[in-house]
Amino acid sequence: MKWIKPWKMILVATMTLSVLSACSSQTKDSAGSSSQTSSKEENKTSDATPEPLGKYADTVTVTEVLGYNPPEDPRTPKGITPEQNAYLKDLKDMLNIEVKYKWTVPSSQFEQKFSLAMASADLPDIMELDPKNFEKLKKQGMLADLTKAYNDYASPELKKYMESDGGFAMKTYSDDGKQLAMPAFEDPFLSTQLLWLRKDWLDNLKLQPPKTMDELDKVAEAFTKNDPNQNGKNDTYGVALQKNLFFWGYDLRGFFNGFGAYPSDGNNQTAWIKDSGGKLIPGLIQPEVKTALGKLQSWYKDGILDKEFALKDDTKTVEDIVAGKVGIVYGEWWYPNFPLNNSVDKDPKADWIAIQIPGLDGPGKSLVPKIRSGKAFAVNKSMKHPEAAIKMLNYYIEVGKKKYQGKTEAKDGFVYNWFNPRIYNPASIDTIYTEVNKALDAKQTEITLDDENFKDVEKVFQARNDYFSGNTQTGSKGVNWGLYFSRAAKDGGWGTTRKIKEAGAYVNNEFYGLPTETQVEKGAQLDKLMQESFTKIIMGASLDEFDKFVQSWKSLGGDQVTQEVNDWYSKQAEK
Template identity: 75%
Template sequence: MKNYKTMKMILLLSLSASAITACSSQGNDKGNTSTSKPSTENNQTEVTPPDPFGKYAEPVTVTEVLGFNPPEDSRTPKGITPDQNAYFKDLKEMMNIEVKYKWTVPSSQFEQKFSLAMASGDLPDILELDPKNFEKLKKQDMLADLTEAYEQYASPTLKKYMESDGGFAMKTYNADGKQLAIPAFEDPFLSTQLLWIRKDWLDNLNLQAPTTIDELEKVAEAFVKNDPDQNKQNDTYGISLQKTLFFWGFDVRGLFNGFGAYPSIGDAQTAWIKNGEDKLIPGLIQPEVKTALSKLQSWYQNGILNKEFALKDENKAVEDLTSGKVGISYGEWWYPNWPLNLNIDKDPKAEWIAVQIPGLDGPAKSLVPKIRAGKVFAVNKKAKNPEAAIKMINFYIEMGNKQYLEKNKAENGYVYNWFNPRIYNPAQIETIYTEVNKALDAKQTEITLDDENYKNVADVFKAGTDFLAGNTKDASKGVNWGQYYSRAAKDGGWGTTRKIKESGAFVNNEFYGLPTKTQVEKGAQLDKLMQESFTKIIMGASIDEFDKFVSSWKSLGGDDITAEVNAWYGEQAKN
């Protein structure tokens, strides 16, 4: 990569020369801005460009808030808290940036807490936003213009990532020539729904992995009634489900997809599918959704779903999966990495596999977005150092390089899923899959890749080779299996997803614009209506309640949203 080795040398030199930098900055509070020096040619002044990895002369403090899940790697020291994340120590040493949390809460409480913070105007410097909250803060003129900060401070690698889609995602978050956020966009197929199922339970009951809804029902009933774990106790149920029906995990998006229903892309975002060539319709109110709800109701009555699902958040759903109470869950490619790895470590006999979601007549099509950018990073307009957010992204990317591999480990207190803002290579998962399998097929003993992807590829390669060899010296079986089976195994999470992509077994969510005016104003109310109506139906209310829901959804703003979405769709067709 152009100038990349130069950048790494600059970063290393900045560490050893930090004391000199601090003394010689003459009070410059940025310590890495453009500087001028006389030129020997024509007495002109040369301008030294800002250093993406430069260290501030004086400490710069930025504030954040965090909604967090437990560390994904079980080797993380017990009792560590987000403010103790080892990344922060390196960030301070390398760039003289200190992170202070205004508050931290479990991820299940984040949305409510952040809504209160927005209402009171008590926002941190660096903001992790979903599209709706981005649109709200944009309209309130609360977001800093990052155009200059990005142009001056984004590392070559960050710019390469942001330009990998032709700059499309960046343009989505640019308003009136102002870059208001940096999108964390990824391969859209990372959203592909799979069915995760315990193969050891299938084997114990002499059953095959299901390919249809009817087969799934029979397997799930057997998991309830036939003692699949062979412990001689009636303590298992069929399919995992938590109270938020359309979420980021442990929900039923994949089950609805099996009925040809596409109500949501996750996190309560309504999906929009084609109706002919020139119109989009909301998947949430289509007849297929009613059919799926009727099936869920019967499964609830028969004990296939846990009777207390309406009281379970995602953490409780995870507890059931890891403790061996349930053997089926819909979800994405990453489940082996967490939480299924925890189940493997608790029960060495446990074996999970991924299959394409069952449908009415055979394997079904999953809903896949055209753009996957569920979160973006923005900066509070009041922040004193907006460029610090860009430099922190540079830092996180840099920490994936080979030189940091021995240091940057979970057992040393590095918790990557607690660090923000973080941006990944949009093609990272495919890079890992390709490079690891290339090395495994060639029977290599180490990874020879030498770029910013090295750490991720090398970690998965080592986990895979250790798992395949039964080596648990450096990590548990679950940790090794989780990294390998999620990212590199040809029949694992991403391996199965790739086959679905290649076979065309997916349906696109056609709306990828920012939330419309009515979505911002009425979205939360409509989401609540859906959640309450669908939960009541699953728990036994008349299936005709769905028709009442559709009528209410349309009159309370759904029709307006449909018109706005189609106005947007019409504009795209012209471009």
Template identity: 30%
Template sequence: MKKKTAALMLITASTLTAGCSSHPLGLSDDTAAKTANNNGIRIVVNSLGMIFPEGMDENHNPYLSYIEKNTGVNVNVTLPPLNGYDEKLNVIMASGDPPDLLNTSDPSWFIHFVNQKALTPLNAYIDKYGPNLKARIPKEAWDNVTVDGNIYAIPSLNEVKGTEIVYARKDWLDKLGLKPPKTIDEFTAVMRAFAEQDPDGDGQKDTYGLSILERLRRTSPFLGAFGVQMNGWYERDGKLVYAGILPEMKDALLYLRGLYDEGILDPEFPLNKIDVLGDKIASGRVGLYSAAWSDTRSHIAASMKNDPKAEWIPLDFPVGPSGNHGVYRTSVVRSYNVVPVKSQQAEAVVKFLDFIAGPGQISLKLGFENEIWTRVNGKLSINFAEHTKHGYRGIYGALEDMADPGVTKDRLEGLGEQFRLYDNVQRIAANLMEDKFTGPPTPAMGKHQVKLNKLQEDTFTRIIAGLSPIEEFDAFVKKWKEAGGDEITGEVNEWWREQQ
């Protein structure tokens, strides 16, 4: 009953919307007037959960001053709450007084406002004011933001090609006489032992065989064992088919449902936000999970600090019954920077982003040289106190992140080779499952994707948590097709034919 109640709480929870200030961007009248009078730009961006040192905020700090000084553009920044971020963007777009730049990581949000003709085509501005953008952003990324020949967003790039890698407690494996698993059946046996055989030795049944996140995140290696990934598109008989309606997805859900029914899977998974899962890892309740490549420096490091006996190792990706394995590949586009049609500051926006992509990239990614980092014997040496203190710089750098392998290797090794960050991203990159659809979001995605995503998340969560029978998957497939999925599939395959 406890397990089903937890799942039901997530699925039926109401969405809370933050109240709006009198100004649609949440700016004070003085701040809004200052921006307008100085012919600057107003931007609405993601805070990434960052905090500012005492005496600083998003509009008063040395990194924003650095950008303003080098571009001649005055910038006023608004950071909506992380929860409901895209909903806040919707309110702003509907306000009649949108900012000059909005940043979103949601392709459905982007294409929706393209459909509404609410975004400014940026081709001419990029040609004139964006030399670094043109030189450093690859064609594949531009293709993802181009509709009918018009560029409607300036893309930020994903620095790494994938996110998830399985990590496990080696000390628990050793204590229980187990070897690192390779096949999905061996993974199941290890997870069962972690759940049932008291690997932490406290005499309590308080450990999980596997824990995942809400909305079925951190499941990629286990889905990969069945040959699918969430939201992927795969070729079948010469056509592209959505992964979420394939029989292989049903098999993967049935597998996860089995883990749940056996008490192997964390019963609270529908309520696991990242900080909740992180606490379970750090406190020794989880000994195997699909980690983000950076978790060795956060949750796993906290686990080892809290328990000196804890030893974590990366595992091979589980191999399924048909020999499949792997994880999802991140899109080349990390986020979309758009300029509403009502803005008169497209030139300034492009100059602002061009600097971040070009001359400002290293300082915004690594921090100011000689303050946060220096180079010693060819390697990056980082002042970690200052690095952490000024982590907020990532808010600005992420707007135009570039995929530079040399800088990535430098940075990740500089953060501490003991964390194996660069090794993690290399392991992931060697085990990516190809998503055949790499084009821009289609018009039908703008109309239907949000509701289809919710339908999928709710249905799959209910199936795994035992609130719906596995047969509900077949009803989901029918609903998905009728609620816009067939329309999306048609557009995806029209794009696919053009690539042949």
């Protein structure tokens, strides 16, 4: 039996009682409700001794907005909506915090919708912010100071996560001694771009995994024209792509990296690399980008890219991957967890593998940030209970993620990526990989790890065993394969990523500060210019349009951004 910290034992007992007992407290919508006398001893939260997971006497209502993708796990009940997420029900039962959404939209629509919300000052209590929006709201004085709430209410585990990088990310989101957001930062190598492709299609066509861009060109053409699925129909294309060229997934970061081009970090941010003189230059406007666009243009003309890519969002691209219409996609370590697991379930022959991205003369080098912190969670300054945000983070780590030592299940309606705010252990993926392989190498039949990662490691270990034994009682073939191949297989997502890290086959994005003044002011305009210019070129416009784009980008604010980024870089060198 695992040892449980005393305060957690008390928490579990209290939460179990609260679920079983009828609550006589009257629910109120106001976040500023005062304590009631009924159920006083059970529900009281003392200001003198703040508890990381203390239950409010009166309901604290928290407003949020959400951009979401379909549930990753196919065992999730059909038709469930974000409002029905079981995490929210448990949050209400255990902490008496009720989440109400002002609106929810698919992830591809979130940025536009949130921009409108900021423009109309119609903001929720708790907000997930990218660096640009954080800077905007900080300057407008719209963000609450979370310093006291964090110091008083953060659980030991949350503090451990936040201090795992020496407190660097926390300092990045502070201003004048005030903690204005809680950054969600992770291992930077989680951003490493891999090439995922159908090995069964390679085998059908007697082809080898490509190591160079020329070899990839031949494979992509064969996947388009040579009936790789052997069904006698012309119903496949080579490389997956959605309308957002640089996004969180199913985009072209890895493709450009293969040409030695580093235009973007995937978070709508230009990537910055060192030149020969030690200055930072924007990867977006370098000649290698033009060369890569030329190849994309030829791929589009030859049907290797879907002719309708400019109209497809990430959801539509995922549908093509799962339906077996496309056999190559660039992306990160987690793809087997979604959507490749669904591809495997739909087509038992589907055999996806991960390789280092092809380059011009051999395997290429992926862009890797120095700090991976693409989002942060902030609180509206008008929120009466800012500490509720900290408690919700504690809840996700201590309860939501573990659920009485780890029993949150998709079949019961728990959808982890529909819950905000959430922060992960920055070292969790590498711990899972190391511990599962340690157990396999020792020929263990069960996991005996005794720390906070136990349940995550056990879950992946069991999924691996179920996959190889064909046991589908607790998960489908795709689910079991996806958990194992993403996190623990030596030739899988994280296993391949680790090899790339160990080989030094990466290039750092040297800029890791918050957006500069001109990036905040002009960033959206410059991003739109890039998206429109690159899409036109891919679809057949003259390659000379790239040179025009460079001049426009520089004159519309790019040159000023470059100066500001280098001013920041000089200050880092002085520290």
